[in-house]
Amino acid sequence: MDKKLLIIDGMNLIRRLYAALDAEPDLSRRVERTQSIAIDALAKLTTQFKPSYVVVVFDSNAKTWRHEVYPEYKLGRVPMDDQLLESLSEFAKMFRFNGLHCLRLDGWEADDLIATLAVKASQNHIKSYIVSTDKGFTQLLGDELIYQYDYFAKLGYDKAWVPEKYGVEPDQLVDYWALVGDTTNRIPGVKGIGPKTAMGIIEDFPTIEDIYANLSSFPERIQNMLSGGREQCLLSRSLVALRTDVNIGIRLSQLRYLPKATV
Template sequence: MASTLLIIDAMNLIRRIYAIQEKQHADIKKALEITTHTACNALQKLIYLHHPTHVICVFDSHAPSWRHQIYAQYKHGRKPIPPALKAHLENIQDSFFDIGIESLVTETDEADDLIATLATKMAKNNQKSIIVSTDKGFYQLLNKQILIYDYFQNSYTDEGRVLNKMSLPVEKLTDFWAITGISSSAIKGVDGVGEKGALALLHDYNTLQGIFDSPINEKDKRLSKVKNNEQEARLAKTLVTLKSDIPLGFNLQDLRYQKTS
């Protein structure tokens, strides 16, 4: 029987739910209680909708990652998790466990890399994964075995949708972001090129490496900028590329979903 792993980007889901409850309830304790209840309901709706054989919620550790080690400005300026919510996460994880859903978090890896590793491992075994997140960084993982689902918009993203939306196949996205950067993560890329310029360059030269290998053309200022900032672009590509080979220490069977009574 074919397996389907439902991978929930837990903090992506929980922080959006909490942001709403925090605005609606002056009592933080009440906001946290409703957030927990709403998040559990969301997971149950996701299971009802997707009928997965296996489920996992992946949490960030909130500790500096390998990306911080090579680029100190990584995610600089991003709004930190509210302290009350951070202190409450263990209670939320316990509530998830009570409805039959395991949580995964480590002190050394980012949730995005763990999610990428899980989905890639499933795909290599010809098994399906559905990543529940609003994070566009996961677009680079899309293939016939991997889908992304936005719980809040009730919408799916696959390879075709990305191609229509961004005019690039998913395999070129990390090259694109290496040039444009990702402002939400404080990753700079190459100044003065922009999205339209990056798109044009990749259409002309196919890949980031193709840009670096091309002869100098003084008339093409965008090309010159990327070639003259090769180190910055290569660093950005390293930062935006998800790791997919993290040792997990468990197997798929450990994530099998069994409905609780």
């Protein structure tokens, strides 16, 4: 049987489940219901994927390196309800009680930890399934041992899906997003360049370095848009690119999934 690592983007799952219960006026009750539904969701996922290893990854409470290099990062994003924020440790306790490992590392976003785990698993010939609705993980799908799964849409994504969605290959996504920007995280692109224009640019010159080394090859309109934007593009690319080299300090064997015995 192929070994599989199931990686759950903890905050992505919890916040989506919590948001779906917005009709619940009692916040304490809303959190309790979210916890119950989250446990049920994770039980369904482990039954579906039958993983060898499982980990639920959480964001650090502290600011990360992205905030250091770009203070506007995620500025203006709707903050988490205090009641939900204060209950996160309880979520982790419940997950661990149900045999699910939890991971958080100060100063790091869950995205970078997840990317590092998936790449490390691939290097050990282990398939990874990243459970998240976050589009940022699609940049990892060029690796044929890494997949993404949307629990809410019940859809899986792989290498072949990326060009159908974005018109570029997975390994070109960070340069593509550097051009169009990432509004969710307040990362700017090049003013005036949308998805269609970016696809055409990337098709001819696949990296930001190539694009600016061949600026004169573009029509005057695109040259004017790109002119003077090289440094911002490089910064935006560094922000959208997931780190895959985080020193997490754990071995995959420590994430082995041992389902709790039922009586």
